[in-house]
Amino acid sequence: MSHDVVIIGTGAGGATVAKELSKNGEKVLLLEKGDYFGPGKAAQNIKIKKANIQSEKSSSDQQTPDHHQKESSEDINFHQHDLELMYVEGVGGTTTVSMANACYACSTCYSHSTTTQFQGHDLELFEEFLDSSKEIGVNPLPHNYRGPTTNKMVEAADKLGYFMEAMPKFIDFSKCEPCGNCLYHCKNGAKWDSSHFLKNLDEEGSQIITNFEVKNILHDNNQVTGVEGLFKGEKQVIKAKKVILAAGALNTPLILRNSGITEGVGKGLFCDLFITVGAYLKGSKLNKEIPMSVKCEFGAYFISPHYSGMLPGLIQEKYEKQGKSLEDISPEDIVGLMVKIADESNGYLDEEGNVHKEITDNDLKLLSEGIEKSREIFIEMGADLDSIVCTPVRGAHPGGTAAMGTVVDNSMQTSIKGLYIADASVIPRAPGRPPILTIVAMAKKLVKILNNEDSEEGGCCQNATDCI
Numbered sequence: 001m002s003h004d005v006v007i008i009g010t011g012a013g014g015a016t017v018a019k020e021l022s023k024n025g026e027k028v029l030l031l032e033k034g035d036y037f038g039p040g041k042a043a044q045n046i047k048i049k050k051a052n053i054q055s056e057k058s059s060s061d062q063q064t065p066d067h068h069q070k071e072s073s074e075d076i077n078f079h080q081h082d083l084e085l086m087y088v089e090g091v092g093g094t095t096t097v098s099m100a101n102a103c104y105a106c107s108t109c110y111s112h113s114t115t116t117q118f119q120g121h122d123l124e125l126f127e128e129f130l131d132s133s134k135e136i137g138v139n140p141l142p143h144n145y146r147g148p149t150t151n152k153m154v155e156a157a158d159k160l161g162y163f164m165e166a167m168p169k170f171i172d173f174s175k176c177e178p179c180g181n182c183l184y185h186c187k188n189g190a191k192w193d194s195s196h197f198l199k200n201l202d203e204e205g206s207q208i209i210t211n212f213e214v215k216n217i218l219h220d221n222n223q224v225t226g227v228e229g230l231f232k233g234e235k236q237v238i239k240a241k242k243v244i245l246a247a248g249a250l251n252t253p254l255i256l257r258n259s260g261i262t263e264g265v266g267k268g269l270f271c272d273l274f275i276t277v278g279a280y281l282k283g284s285k286l287n288k289e290i291p292m293s294v295k296c297e298f299g300a301y302f303i304s305p306h307y308s309g310m311l312p313g314l315i316q317e318k319y320e321k322q323g324k325s326l327e328d329i330s331p332e333d334i335v336g337l338m339v340k341i342a343d344e345s346n347g348y349l350d351e352e353g354n355v356h357k358e359i360t361d362n363d364l365k366l367l368s369e370g371i372e373k374s375r376e377i378f379i380e381m382g383a384d385l386d387s388i389v390c391t392p393v394r395g396a397h398p399g400g401t402a403a404m405g406t407v408v409d410n411s412m413q414t415s416i417k418g419l420y421i422a423d424a425s426v427i428p429r430a431p432g433r434p435p436i437l438t439i440v441a442m443a444k445k446l447v448k449i450l451n452n453e454d455s456e457e458g459g460c461c462q463n464a465t466d467c468i
């Protein structure tokens, strides 16, 4: 049996394509490497790819421009820690652990936004952004959902001349009781993730097969013919007329290479590098507030309130080094700000799937600026200056590994006819912003492109009587 459309992956891109095609009456087959997650289980399944990073600056501290930046770069501590890239395999993909942050990717905040990047390839996503935003329920976080410490941060930032605005969230606030548990488990089902797009697909004749790991794409005469993979340890072949690859930026390149597409694949990896800066502030309880409720935009980076479980240990360690009398540092006594930057697209995913990445001087400069602003805000809030620490550098938005203009054209088609890509790997450069809304919009656009192609191939003009 041959399927009209096989979709690989059920994350932001794959689930959207499946929902849109099913809505149009197409019966699709989704192949998902992972399984369904039980309630609250996705976060326990976060996978981490480590990369040994060297910064351009690490070899020479003399290059550090001023005292503050020197302090900041030491705090980042990237020399001692590997870069960690996070992603999830299972139904709903990495959307299952998101903080529900949405970004419209207009160029007002950042001139290299995804909208601008795709416009550079003559691909306009304006309508799709609006549709996607409605569909996943994006709203700016209402004022009364901000916690008291977030409000204190907003006030402190304001005094320093930094404007913090509400973060757009894909949360149904009529169901949300601000528990701050967004990453781990939204008991109320208030937070959207892409598994919501998969509900009722079977009623429309579509099907999901879980625990199916696609290994490569089959093609003949440069035309896609199906996919090959492992299901319960057995090799399986599934025939298809069209294949949509949406396995995420760390898996898609491996499937492409296995299928004979190599040019530019795995190169240009970015991940929106981030760190969380933390400080001791007794009784602040930021860990109980909705994470990243507000944000402050600075072009290629933004900062946003964020508690990281690493912070208490790092602060304790810093106090010990200072010979300060120890007390048990509770998560409730920590304030944190995430600094997230649009890093350079200089990473590489090798044949084994290992990540290689260097932090450039420019990446470091952006991180250092964000750290400095966070310090200022903490001091203004009355946090202990001696306690300020930074987590190691991490990345949660890997992308760019099958970029538009290099691996896919502006209809998201690869050099194999009928093989399309609809995930973060086609975004050419780091957005420095939450990418889910962009990926959903992009996937919606792909479905419109596919529909147009179908109508051009077998459309009404070939059978004029149907049009009358």
Ligand SMILES: Cc1cc2nc3c(=O)[nH]c(=O)nc-3n(C[C@H](O)[C@H](O)[C@H](O)COP(=O)(O)OP(=O)(O)OC[C@H]3O[C@@H](n4cnc5c(N)ncnc54)[C@H](O)[C@@H]3O)c2cc1C
Binding pocket: 008, 009, 010, 011, 012, 013, 014, 031, 032, 033, 034, 086, 087, 088, 089, 090, 091, 092, 093, 094, 095, 096, 097, 098, 099, 100, 101, 102, 103, 183, 212, 213, 214, 215, 246, 247, 248, 249, 251, 252, 255, 396, 397, 398, 422, 423, 424, 425, 433, 434, 435, 436, 437, 439
């Ligand atoms: C902790 C965390 C918080 C985040 N918060 C936000 C946020 O608030 N807002 C935001 O916009 N973004 C956020 N992100 C990033 C966002 O979740 C990802 O950028 C986005 O989900 C990527 O979408 P995708 O379709 O490219 O891949 P994914 O969503 O990762 O989907 C890929 C899918 O493919 C499947 N797959 C992989 N390999 C195969 C194979 N060989 N065969 C079959 N199936 C396969 C996977 O199991 C998965 O289901 C966050 C990420 C993390 C880690």
Ligand code: SF4
Binding pocket: 171, 175, 176, 177, 178, 179, 180, 181, 182, 183, 185, 186, 187, 188, 189, 190, 191, 290
């Ligand atoms: S704050 Fe709690 S209820 Fe609201 S979206 Fe997050 S996890 Fe769900």
